[in-house]
Amino acid sequence: MNIDDRIERRLGHDTGAGVLVDLDAVSPVSHLESPIGRGPAIERLLDALSPAFSGSLPPSTYVHGPKGSGKSAVVAALFSRLATHSGPPRAIQTSTRAVEPTLPGFVYVDARRASTRFRLYHDALAAVTDESVPEHGIGTDDLADSLRNAIDTGPDVVVAVDHANEPETPSAMTLVEWLTDVSGHIVPVCLGRDPPDAIEWRPDATVAFARYRRHVLVELLTSRCSTGLGRDALTHDQVREIGEWASGDAHDALAAITGAAINAERAGASTIRPTDLDEGIDRVPKPSAALGRVLALSESRRRLLYELVSLPDSERSSVSVATETIASRRTVDLSASTVRRVLYELADAELLDRVTVQQSDGKGRPPSRLVPRFPTLVYRELFDRTSRFG
Secondary structure, eight states, rough: OOHHHHHHHTTTTTTTTTTSHHHHOOOOOOSSSSSSSSHHHHHHHHHHGGGGTTOOOOOOOOEEEEETHHHHHHHHHHHHHHEEEEEESEEEEEEEEEEOOOOEEEEEETTTTTSSSSHHHHHHHHHOOSOOSSSSSOOOHHHHHHHHHHHHHHEEEEEESSTTSTTTSSHHHHHHHHHHHTTTEEEEEESSSSSSGGGOOHHHHHHHOOOOHHHHHHHHHHHHHHBOOTTTSSOOHHHHHHHHHHTHHHHHHHHHHHHHHHHOOOOOOOOSSHHHHHHHHSSSSOOOOOOOHHTTTOOHHHHHHHHHHHGGGGGGSSSSHHHHHTTTTTTOOHHHHHHHHHHHHHTTTEEEEEOOOOOOOSHHHHHHHEEOOOOOHHHHHHHHHHHHOO
């Protein structure tokens, strides 16, 4: 929050704004332009990229760490800033002569949105050219040729590809092969959760992210809440409670706070009450899948998950009951068998859990029910807002 915003809040100009003032400011799928509490990690990344500042290509790099440790926030923000410095040569004066190294281009791509060779080339090309890149009517090979030409006539490019090695995304090895097939002037930087020895790709350098320390996470949450929530909507003790519960995972902490704020808003409360905080925490399963994975699914799969999490407990008592109910919805144009198949696929992708239902008579095979493995309160709110506002 900048100084002007802080003054406005003290003057009371945001009075009556409600508990949830700015969803994006506290949403676990949104990132700040300047990440909080990750100075050492930024320095390690800059160390790995340091050859670029003297006109050489940096090493291929693998950035790894657990969910909610700030990898995406830091790399996206850093590459966005570095991109503003790339392009024409910058004169650097030495003791003997002036040299003019060209800073390479820096591109950030999310594999959740670019999980195919076509999408990867499309998004990378869109980032290195000022011309519009068509979505249709062009082949993958044509995109590769256009990307190759753009790099051949411009500076080298460092491409960061986020969220490698997830159930819905290619492996780091595959992504690197796709990029290096285009040009030897592309340096890959892949981000993932798996440790380096658990993946096939062998990068030249690695940068590790650890979970947030508790006091750093509390600082991050306090900053985000100061912008996203109404004045005095959340106490410092409540922020500390969330920070302790989240065990260093910023995604889960923000999901719990956002869920608590949503619950308070729906109840017409002016602050987040203890019951709201409990509800926010309860709606974030442990372990939790990242909401970004869910939001990157196709529209039809997002709709099925929305319908599932909107069902009352009585209609989620078994897979059969849930699928029949979802298939009967006016917004779902799928048969019950197709709904069942897709939900099972989402369970295989670890977005849902299949939990055996206890039977009192003990006869026959016990039925199972589907339990979401992602923050449901926040997901429903994000889905509703997208449906309303597009």
